Amino acid sequence: MKRIKTILIFVLPLAVGLFLAGSCASARVSMKTGAQLWGENCMRCHNTPSPAAYNNVDWATIGLHMRVRANLTAEETRKVVEFLQSAN
Amino acid sequence: MKKLQLLLMAMVLPAALAVAQDDPAPEPYKPSKTQFMIRGYGHAGLEFIKNEDGTESTFVGSTFAPIFLFKHNDRLIFEAELEFSFEENQLQVGFEYANLSYILNDYMTLRMGKFLLPFGTFGERLHPSWINKFSNMPLGFGHDGIAPSSGTGVELRGAIPVGNAKLLYYAYATNGPRLNTGVDAPDEAGQIHYDNFFDNNNNKALGGRLALLPFANSSLELGASAYGGKVGDRGDSLYADVGAFLYAFDLSYVRQVGFLGGTVDIKAQYNNTSVDKATYFEPETDTTFTPYSFDNQSYSYFAQVAYRPTKAGSNALKNFELVGRYSFLQTPEGAEWETKASQWAVGINYWLSWRVVFKLNYQRTIAEGGHDVPAGVTTTTDGVFIHWAIGF
Numbered sequence: 001m002k003r004i005k006t007i008l009i010f011v012l013p014l015a016v017g018l019f020l021a022g023s024c025a026s027a028r029v030s031m032k033t034g035a036q037l038w039g040e041n042c043m044r045c046h047n048t049p050s051p052a053a054y055n056n057v058d059w060a061t062i063g064l065h066m067r068v069r070a071n072l073t074a075e076e077t078r079k080v081v082e083f084l085q086s087a088n
Numbered sequence: 089m090k091k092l093q094l095l096l097m098a099m100v101l102p103a104a105l106a107v108a109q110d111d112p113a114p115e116p117y118k119p120s121k122t123q124f125m126i127r128g129y130g131h132a133g134l135e136f137i138k139n140e141d142g143t144e145s146t147f148v149g150s151t152f153a154p155i156f157l158f159k160h161n162d163r164l165i166f167e168a169e170l171e172f173s174f175e176e177n178q179l180q181v182g183f184e185y186a187n188l189s190y191i192l193n194d195y196m197t198l199r200m201g202k203f204l205l206p207f208g209t210f211g212e213r214l215h216p217s218w219i220n221k222f223s224n225m226p227l228g229f230g231h232d233g234i235a236p237s238s239g240t241g242v243e244l245r246g247a248i249p250v251g252n253a254k255l256l257y258y259a260y261a262t263n264g265p266r267l268n269t270g271v272d273a274p275d276e277a278g279q280i281h282y283d284n285f286f287d288n289n290n291n292k293a294l295g296g297r298l299a300l301l302p303f304a305n306s307s308l309e310l311g312a313s314a315y316g317g318k319v320g321d322r323g324d325s326l327y328a329d330v331g332a333f334l335y336a337f338d339l340s341y342v343r344q345v346g347f348l349g350g351t352v353d354i355k356a357q358y359n360n361t362s363v364d365k366a367t368y369f370e371p372e373t374d375t376t377f378t379p380y381s382f383d384n385q386s387y388s389y390f391a392q393v394a395y396r397p398t399k400a401g402s403n404a405l406k407n408f409e410l411v412g413r414y415s416f417l418q419t420p421e422g423a424e425w426e427t428k429a430s431q432w433a434v435g436i437n438y439w440l441s442w443r444v445v446f447k448l449n450y451q452r453t454i455a456e457g458g459h460d461v462p463a464g465v466t467t468t469t470d471g472v473f474i475h476w477a478i479g480f
Binding site: 016028029040041043044045046047048049050053056058059060061062064065067068069070071072073074076 | 119123125157159160162164167191194195197212213214217218245246247248251252254256258304305306307339340342351391406439442443479
């Protein structure tokens with residue numbers, strides 16, 4: 001238990017501190033562009049794939065796969081896929 | 089002359105006909121709604137391990153894990169993964185998952201089949217070798233782990249925007265874990281196993297996860313999960329009523345931090361497994377057994393930090409990543425599989441692309457008890473791992 005506490009005490013302030021330190025000028029999802037949502041979301045679990053990594057048809061499939069696996073909202077998925085397809 | 093005329097006609101006619109037909113412009117390529125993709129990943133490596141028994145070195149791996157994605161239409165997708173590996177000189181084929189997801193509406197997706205459980209985040213999101221920043225899993229996962237990775241059943245999941253924040257929910261029912269009563273493997277008595285394709289009892293295990301992404305940029309995610317049900321075999325007079333309850337907490341923080349000139353990635357998870365008390369039997373001879381019991385509680389956790397100088401001027405430097413991880417596992421005192429282990433791992437990764445990585449890790453594990461080690465004896469194991477992993 002002591003060690004968990006030590007780790008929590010170490011990790012939580014670090015996360016909060018880093019968050020506060022990084023300027024957090026963020027708007028609601030509905031105000032964000034697909035590019036912005038891609039930059040913010042697609043690096044949370046793995047490195048961000050570039051639009052050139054797949055063609056437009058494949059992006060639609062991957063978009064659906066990630067929507068389910070990463071539990072992205074419908075709007076986030078739609079905007080990111082549209083961005084990836086248009087930047088291709 | 090006539091022959092020449094005929095010959096000329098024979099040569100000109102097809103050309104004239106071809107012109108007369110005047111082909112319509114070819115249709116622009118229209119992809120079908122139904123799409124099939126093969127994706128997946130593979131990894132292999134070289135490992136050096138040093139402990140009290142001496143030093144070992146071996147090439148390991150070549151794991152090959154193909155993933156099949158079949159998008160039936162914009163709402164329906166099937167995903168399946170097989171994992172081929174070579175263990176103890178035999179080909180092993182793992183059936184990781186196979187499930188159908190149907191988007192019911194903007195806030196609800198239904199899944200059916202065998203799926204990775206959203207119990208914390210490691211199992212569902214971080215275990216593929218091109219995503220995992222280390223060459224192996226933290227203590228508590230994988231072989232001899234206490235956290236579940238997949239289950240067979242149904243699940244509802246979805247994401248709901250709440251102002252600037254986001255709430256994720258997951259609720260599922262599965263066949264649930266199965267108790268190892270020790271009849272076939274006495275030294276695993278009291279462990280629970282998660283590969284329950286056919287339910288061993290009529291009780292379905294229920295589970296779920298709630299997670300909050302409090303900030304508008306989604307950088308921080310905090311989650312809590314629970315999973316429980318009966319684990320004994322139906323009709324078994326001794327164990328039918330034995331139940332298990334598992335819970336987990338997880339944290340993820342990923343963000344480009346300006347003053348650090350790069351991306352910081354923090355992940356952590358705590359798992360706790362408790363199984364109702366039961367009596368197990370230690371074989372003394374072929375016909376005599378000693379009954380024993382213990383408080384069947386296990387827990388494990390890990391925390392990892394990664395830093396990549398994504399803002400660096402030099403391209404080569406940008407591809408390096410520094411990683412560190414601490415993990416801990418405690419299994420029940422008094423069990424045959426009692427162990428208390430802690431592990432430090434540090435490493436340098438080099439990313440050739442977003443899905444191709446070379447990993448160099450150093451790791452020290454200090455363990456008390458465990459497989460084939462009497463309780464109370466402490467072992468220290470040092471490992472150096474050089475691995476590559478590719479997602480495709």
